[in-house]
Amino acid sequence: MVGKLKPAFKLATGAGGKAAAKPKSKAASRRGCKMSASLAALLGAPRKRTPLGAMMAFGVQGPVAPADPTLHVLVRCTDTATKSVAGVPLAKGAGDVMTALVPASKLAKFVAAPQVQRVSAPRMMRPLMDIALPLAGVPKYVKKTGMSGKGVIIGIVDTGIDLTHPDFTGRVLKLWDQEIAGPGPGDGLGNFGAVLTGAAMTVSKDVHGHGTHVAGIAGGGGQAYPGVATGAEYLIVKTNFQNSAIVEGVRWIFAEAAKLGRPCVVNLSLGGHYDSHDGMDDTSVAISDECGPGRLVVAAAGNEGGDPIHAAQAVTAASPGSFGILVKPRKSLESAPYFLVNGWYSGKGSCEVRAVSSTGANTAWQKLIATDPAVKTYTLGGDTVTISTPDSAAPNGDRQFVVEVQGNAGPVQGGTWKVEVRRKSGNPGVVHAWLLLHPDRPSSARFAVPVFDSLIGSPGAGLDVVTVASYTSRNTWKDLSGEEESVGLAPDTISEFSSPGPLRGGGLKPDVAAPGAMIASCLSSASAVEQGNVIAKRYRVMAGTSMAAPFVSGLLALLLEGKPQTTPAQAKAWLKKGSSIPNAAAGKHDVKWGYGLIKV
Template sequence: MRRLFWVFAIAIAAWCWLGPPSQAADLVQAPPERKLDPRIRIMLSRIQDGLPPTPQLPNGSSLRPPSIPVRVYEKDGRFWFHGLAKLQSENTLSDLRRIGCRITSYRDGIACMEIPLDSVLEIAALPGVAYLEASKRVRLKLDRSIPEIHVPEAVSRYGATGRGVIIGVVDSGIDVKHPDFIRSDGTSRVLYVWDQNDPKGPSPEGFGYGREYTPQDIAHALNGNLSSRPKDDDPNEGGHGTHVCGIAASNGRASQKYYGVAPDADLIVVKADFDRPLDANRYIVEKAQKLNRPVVINNSWGSHYGPHDGTDLESAGLNALVGPGKPGVVVVMAAGNEGEDDIHVGGAISTGKTASFSAFTPRGASYIQIDLWHDSQDRFLTTVGYETAGGNRIPVTSAETGRSRKTTITDAPFSGARITVDALEAPYPNNPSVSHVLVDIDLTDTDYGANPSMPWFVTIEKLGGTGSGSFDAWLSSEDGQYFRASPGDIPGDSQKTITDQACAPYIISVGSYITKTKWISLDGIQVDYGIPGYPLGSLSYFSSRGPTRDGREKPDLVAPGEWIASSLSGDVAV
């Protein structure tokens, strides 16, 4: 593995010189570099310093595992990651393939692909490549709800049962043998399942990875052929996908009591790897269009890395599937589950003024990432540091708008910490009205990791410019982190916590409100999950709040989300 690190170090030595590990140094501002997502630049910088491309705990470390922002894997002696490229022309696809990229889908000027990390500068140098973005690691978000949203009236007045419509679901999978998805004649309402995680194949046409289960495979599965049965068996998700499918489309055969919103709709399901959700949505749209059927796609997942305005490549690619001139396609996104999490800060400062905010991190946390966006007509100085137990603030490194700097700390208490401030995206290539600053704090090589009594802080100063001075920042890493409300700092809040993807203009983002707090369990026990201050009909405490960063109202609507009975996957032990 060490040999690979040094191969990459040699490959990019001509691109940048970052100095010895204990010093901060500016990155060379070459044009291809500015086409790279800052997470990619940070991976290259780590390789240049002989480190793994993403933070990893040393053997025997007692720290919390880092929440990795980009999944990197090794194949054929090289490091690879999943990413997206904004192209000027479809003709550039042949150049990308020549360099070694494997294209998994292309549509609306955005290519999804597997990318060799050691070739990103060559890729960015192509005239036809406008921007290269690493895929985000997204995470899942999610009796009386049916009458609450007036489904019976819709059925009686319009005959709206979902017949003829396809519901697409991008989630943890589906238990195709569940009675709720089988017609009375014994045939399946699940038309296709694509498992993005299964390397055995056969893969769906054009995408080239995963395993596709056809109607014939699913029919064989219902007849007992277990080798052709897709599953919803992720032990970490507890049958989330089957639960979501049941809410949308259960026909009630299992319980003879509870049914979904569209009990006659058919289903196309992607068991997602949560690295390539744009591929997943494109797959469902293409299948529905080949069948000449309208489709509604549910995405109960999201992330908080990005501009929260729909202009990053993943959000833009999803947004391009719908909207004017795209009849018969609806894409729905969960608003998010961060309605009580203070993962956002925002405000405005004038020239010469500063603003500070600091992050609470659990003891032993090993990775912090803060995503900052500000008016592109302003020039900011971003400084990162930590607070001592005595309350003194120690600045570690800083970078002006248009620059990037990194520092590795050599002194206690955070010896080994690697801090990067990447402010090169000035302006952000996909939206010239904003500039982007990524703060990356890697504590994996420290002895103790984060300490709640010694928080990390960010101070921004407006050096000049004619802009509004406005800024917004999100904690895009997870692990129980939030912005504190400490004296002198801007306190964190839960505003603008709609997931980045759900901020796209033509995506329907959906929040949650309360329709049930009490019920009788299968064991005959009265269950009461009521929370004081949250009566029936109120917005769920966890439902993410708007607006978007650019001021648009989101979520677009709210629906029953607390508590919802639905189909239980037989693949998950309970």
């Protein structure tokens, strides 16, 4: 269970919407903020509830956190050869972004260390084929080339896998379950979870079913509903879905594949919106840095194509920004326990931020804060507002702010809230904001004036990651009892839910589209599933970019069998060559389709 974090820094909240000042650190004052806005907001939120998407403190098994919870953070240092900070070991991969398990009691000392440049928050991500194979030309390609993915590793970082499913018999080499007690994988990675092999792997259960379905699409070996690369073998990470743990999962898979001398493609059918949406956030950079010859990563674009969770406004001296947020009433079944606004703007300017409740009460205008944690809390009626505005640029040169609102004795006050942004100096340009909600209440709030673009977050925003949109290959099927089932998606076109690009700043994403609805694949025996989605014994249908991504992972496993040193750029070129958008010129990119539906 998620632990309730006691802030590592004592934060006092005054009455009437006024925030009490925090003691300042001289070291922090000299160097400016090193904590990301998300980490500061995490530390500053009231202890009665773990902030939205926050970390699970390691070792927490109940609703009360240990006296000294551990944070799994992402770290950048001035010297990438640094092995430890303040007595805390650093886990390093191929690039500049490292990870560390930092006890909350050591966080202030860790951040203040002179070799530390930036520390980012642990944030939770979430998991986002019968007729699909012919649609993409897979049977013909396999027959022509003789490729099956033999000798190639497919890595799956997801909810786990059903080792008892016959489609995976003898093909899963190792499994790192990050949610069970253990010493971790060693080799400089985090000391959490357990690596299992052989019969011991069956103790790890996929109770969600998402990972099993994804693995089946990529390479399931069944006759009735085969995957794409039926000759490949697997390395599985059952992740806890913290971004830092996902990064370590990718590193572990590539390290294990390297020990075997095998090329590898890692599938990430997961994501979130806590990042900068430009591919330069710590998670996206860390994963892209792991890519290289024979080391490919595929990610889902996301399923928020129709969700009103992105807004953008130009902010100038004469024109401040005002982001209206429509929150469901407290008595509604869709009331909001909390909501969070993740804002970004150009580092060429500086802004002040405030929140205005639906009652008209407002916080003070909060300017940039030069000390860690750069956060203040305010009380507006029955709600608590946490605002983080660090006076430091992120690695992409931009500034981030976070505004989180939570109800003190129940849901957040309903009505129209506002997050207002005004220019203080320079040219902040366009301010982008993303709205994050309770995962069980996705309709509890929305932007009043949304923009339906730039909805691909990390890790799909990664520049070396192959990012996949979803194409609806069918919208009807027969369940196990022979009953005709259907879903309200238009067939033979891009799926309505598929998240569009471009990246913030204009980068082209997604890369390609692949069948993602409704896809038949393996059913985990440990998962609960509606019978209407069960199409045969041990098989079910699911929809999402989560299903489209492993389709492409399987295709790249076929490519790697013949060309084991394929680079990310070469893989993208190969996919682009065989992709097309209906009624569009060859080579055209579209924010929903990418370069089009893949065809090999």
